[in-house]
Amino acid sequence: MNRHLILVLALAATSAKADWLQFRGANSSAVSTEAKTPAAKLKIAWGTDLPGRGLSAPIIVGDRVFITCSSGPAQATLHVLCFNAADGSKRWERTMRATGRTMSHEKTCVAAPTPCSDGQRVFALYSSNDLFAFDLEGNLLWLRGLMHDYGNASNSLGMAQSPIVIGDTLVVQSENDSESFAAGLDVATGTNKWKKDRPKAANWTSATVWKGKDESVVVALQSSKGILGIEPSTGREVWNYTDGASTMPSSAVGQNALYAVSHGITALAPEAGAATQLWRNEKLNPGTASPLVLGEHLYVMNSAGVLIKADLTAGNDVWKLRLKGPFSSSPVGAGSRLYAVSERGVFQVIDTTAPEGAVSQEIELKETVLATPSISGGAVYVRADAKLWKLE
Amino acid sequence: MKFTFLTLALLAGSSLVQADLASSISTLKNVGPEGKGNAAATAAWQEVAAAKADDLTLLLTGMNGANPLAENWLRAAISAVADRAIAGKAIPTTALIAFLQDTHNSPQPRALAFDLIQAVAPDEATRLTPSLLEDPSPELRRHPVARLIEEGDAALAKDDKPAATAAYQRGLSSARDEDQIKPLAKALRSLGQKVDLPQHFGFLMQWKLIAPFTNSERKGYDTVFPPEQSLDFTKGYEGKGKSAAWIDFTSTDEYGKIDFNKPFGMEKEVTGYAATEFVSEEARAVELRLGGKNGTKIWLNGEQVFARDEYHRGAKLDQYKIPVQLKAGKNTILVKCCQNEQKEAWTVEWEFQLRVCDSTGTAIASAKL
Numbered sequence: 001m002n003r004h005l006i007l008v009l010a011l012a013a014t015s016a017k018a019d020w021l022q023f024r025g026a027n028s029s030a031v032s033t034e035a036k037t038p039a040a041k042l043k044i045a046w047g048t049d050l051p052g053r054g055l056s057a058p059i060i061v062g063d064r065v066f067i068t069c070s071s072g073p074a075q076a077t078l079h080v081l082c083f084n085a086a087d088g089s090k091r092w093e094r095t096m097r098a099t100g101r102t103m104s105h106e107k108t109c110v111a112a113p114t115p116c117s118d119g120q121r122v123f124a125l126y127s128s129n130d131l132f133a134f135d136l137e138g139n140l141l142w143l144r145g146l147m148h149d150y151g152n153a154s155n156s157l158g159m160a161q162s163p164i165v166i167g168d169t170l171v172v173q174s175e176n177d178s179e180s181f182a183a184g185l186d187v188a189t190g191t192n193k194w195k196k197d198r199p200k201a202a203n204w205t206s207a208t209v210w211k212g213k214d215e216s217v218v219v220a221l222q223s224s225k226g227i228l229g230i231e232p233s234t235g236r237e238v239w240n241y242t243d244g245a246s247t248m249p250s251s252a253v254g255q256n257a258l259y260a261v262s263h264g265i266t267a268l269a270p271e272a273g274a275a276t277q278l279w280r281n282e283k284l285n286p287g288t289a290s291p292l293v294l295g296e297h298l299y300v301m302n303s304a305g306v307l308i309k310a311d312l313t314a315g316n317d318v319w320k321l322r323l324k325g326p327f328s329s330s331p332v333g334a335g336s337r338l339y340a341v342s343e344r345g346v347f348q349v350i351d352t353t354a355p356e357g358a359v360s361q362e363i364e365l366k367e368t369v370l371a372t373p374s375i376s377g378g379a380v381y382v383r384a385d386a387k388l389w390k391l392e
Numbered sequence: 393m394k395f396t397f398l399t400l401a402l403l404a405g406s407s408l409v410q411a412d413l414a415s416s417i418s419t420l421k422n423v424g425p426e427g428k429g430n431a432a433a434t435a436a437w438q439e440v441a442a443a444k445a446d447d448l449t450l451l452l453t454g455m456n457g458a459n460p461l462a463e464n465w466l467r468a469a470i471s472a473v474a475d476r477a478i479a480g481k482a483i484p485t486t487a488l489i490a491f492l493q494d495t496h497n498s499p500q501p502r503a504l505a506f507d508l509i510q511a512v513a514p515d516e517a518t519r520l521t522p523s524l525l526e527d528p529s530p531e532l533r534r535h536p537v538a539r540l541i542e543e544g545d546a547a548l549a550k551d552d553k554p555a556a557t558a559a560y561q562r563g564l565s566s567a568r569d570e571d572q573i574k575p576l577a578k579a580l581r582s583l584g585q586k587v588d589l590p591q592h593f594g595f596l597m598q599w600k601l602i603a604p605f606t607n608s609e610r611k612g613y614d615t616v617f618p619p620e621q622s623l624d625f626t627k628g629y630e631g632k633g634k635s636a637a638w639i640d641f642t643s644t645d646e647y648g649k650i651d652f653n654k655p656f657g658m659e660k661e662v663t664g665y666a667a668t669e670f671v672s673e674e675a676r677a678v679e680l681r682l683g684g685k686n687g688t689k690i691w692l693n694g695e696q697v698f699a700r701d702e703y704h705r706g707a708k709l710d711q712y713k714i715p716v717q718l719k720a721g722k723n724t725i726l727v728k729c730c731q732n733e734q735k736e737a738w739t740v741e742w743e744f745q746l747r748v749c750d751s752t753g754t755a756i757a758s759a760k761l
Contacts, residue, residue, distance in 0.1 A: 073534070073569060073571050074569075092475070093471075094468050094471050094472075095467070095471055096464050096467055096468060097460070097463065097464055097467060097500070099460040099461060099464065101711070101712075103706065103708055103711055105706060130464075132464075132468075138472065139437070139438065139441065139472075140434075140437050140441075140465065140468040140469070141434050141437075142427065142430040142431075142433065142434055143423075143430075143461060143464055143465065143468075144426075144427055144430075144461075145460060145461050145464075148425065148460060148461060149425045149426050152699075152700050152702075155702070155705055156685070156702060156705035156706040156707070156708075156711065157705045157706055176702070177701065177702040177703065177705065178700050178701050178702045185427075186427075188431075189427055189430045189431045189434070190427045190430050191426065191427035191430060191431075192426055192427065200701075202705060
């Protein structure tokens with residue numbers, strides 16, 4: 001059994017469980033892979049207070065919800081919390097201290113990257129470039145101070161790139177104007193397996209996972225230069241798309257193409273050695289929210305809060321639906337529905353099968369929400385600066 | 393006889409446990425950059441996190457002198473021990489107070505001890521707060537300063553201006569964080585009091601400046617222009633499209649901004665230098681604290697101590713803390729400040745602020761020769 005096949009099997013096994021293990025879920029697709037989807041009408045099952053700010057999304061591992069926060073006058077206090085998914089009761093909390101710079105734009109905060117998990121460990125990364133690995137019981141397994149190690153790896157506006165874990169490699173990005181890099185770390189010890197320079201330009205996008213026709217798993221690193229496909233265990237380049245890409249919304253993965261946020265949307269067919277352009281539609285312009293593929297269509301949220309349903313063959317509009325924005329978070333999907341939360345805390349359920357699209361439900365959360373929702377076990381989890389909710 | 397033997401055996405066992413714990417703490421303190429020591433620390437952490445409540449001060453003592461990474465290893469273990477101790481109502485409050493009050497202990501574990509005291513014995517924390525006003529830990533000072541702000545506000549509400557002024561002045565004298573200094577300065581000024589913020593922070597206000605050298609395509613950042621080779625304030629050079637000569641510049645900004653745009657105009661793709669002297673009565677460690685949003689390099693006595701090529705991502709007080717060693721007598725500080733090509737309204741700044749302070753943020757003034 002080759003290494004790639006092992007990785008694919010590991011990913012498949014993970015996605016079969018009711019888990020949402022990273023930013024935008026399995027393969028960073030933003031779509032739930034579970035058979036059980038959230039009910040047509042949702043209500044708040046529970047809400048719990050949080051000790052600090054955060055743009056990071058909750059992740060769900062089995063019956064536990066993990067989330068990160070930052071607090072204190074300089075946001076130097078870093079929290080990792082674990083809650084019971086069933087009732088929102090707290091199982092444990094660990095409070096650490098930032099070893100890197102904590103400066104950020106006032107809209108964002110130090111707890112901006114979403115943590116990720118391999119099902120046994122939780123990896124929590126912060127804008128200060130502090131990285132902690134805990135087991136599910138809150139035992140510290142290892143830690144890194146990536147700004148402690150690489151002194152200029154920071155962005156004065158704050159960083160937000162979320163890590164992903166593939167097999168025994170944790171892929172982290174710290175892409176900024178000065179000391180810009182990506183690295184693959186050993187999940188057991190946190191030591192570098194590889195580290196490579198990245199374009200010197202501020203970047204808030206997160207990696208996506210591309211599975212090739214040969215079942216190989218490639219991590220797609222997006223930047224202003226384009227999208228670089230790498231082998232996760234070595235950092236070796238597999239393919240490289242060099243025609244530029246966004247530094248805010250991340251790209252979407254579909255069955256047959258990677259929909260790059262590049263000159264609008266550019267559909268790519270990545271294979272070993274090259275990423276062939278299938279089509280480009282410059283009218284599809286994502287705002288801050290990242291696009292996603294749900295079923296047979298691509299969904300793009302523009303900067304005016306208009307959700308665009310487009311076909312996968314050329315990116316042509318099917319319908320446009322104005323939502324209650326603005327949006328900093330990205331929509332996520334399950335079944336035939338999308339879930340989007342505005343900055344003003346308006347949680348909106350979108351029925352994508354309605355002829356012109358339709359908002360089938362709204363819930364006023366009455367808090368500022370900047371974080372992307374997560375889906376697990378038929379529930380949607382949403383966090384604000386001071387609150388975490390389960391909607392089911 | 394049996395009792396004595398049993399007691400000795402228990403004592404010996406206890407000593408062994410303590411020795412094991414000390415050994416595990418030592419393992420945690422040996423972690424270093426790039427994950428060095430992580431594998432050993434993973435196992436050691438389990439031992440430390442399993443310690444008893446009575447060992448909390450031993451764990452806190454272990455944080456003394458630890459590097460920031462080791463501090464976090466120990467912090468997480470203390471958190472696990474404290475969770476169990478709080479649940480079992482076994483927090484050793486008296487020992488924690490003694491640890492807090494011993495200022496030989498490092499600031500971080502002392503602040504952690506205060507947090508634990510506050511969690512289980514808030515009345516004790518309240519009682520201890522005034523004693524922290526001149527504490528070497530700026531984090532601990534925040535508590536009494538916050539109380540003085542409240543006291544000043546309360547006095548002002550009763551129109552007791554002398555009491556308000558006294559409370560605010562005491563608060564300002566001890567405050568080290570900008571978020572507390574700003575409201576205190578504003579309150580005192582509203583009461584007719586003079587506040588010298590440059591002096592409070594220790595900003596360097598008087599400089600010699602020279603500009604413009606080029607920074608086309610941001611290449612000036614790595615180009616060695618004459619001021620980097622030798623400082624001769626009598627010399628002029630061929631600059632970018634014009635001659636460059638040294639001028640005297642004194643900042644009038646109360647946050648010590650050294651604004652190249654003022655004497656040289658709002659240029660783009662240019663490089664400027666600022667030089668000053670700082671006199672130290674003794675050889676000592678200090679921090680240079682820099683704020684700015686331009687590509688910047690700093691040399692102290694000819695040795696480069698800072699370099700960062702980030703442009704227009706934001707600036708704040710104490711954005712960068714640069715530990716350096718001053719020599720006794722005159723110290724020369726040279727700052728290279730590069731402006732890039734961006735044209736947006738929020739990219740016009742070509743400036744920096746620099747202050748000299750100790751590691752707690754307490755200003756250090758230049759001595760007079």
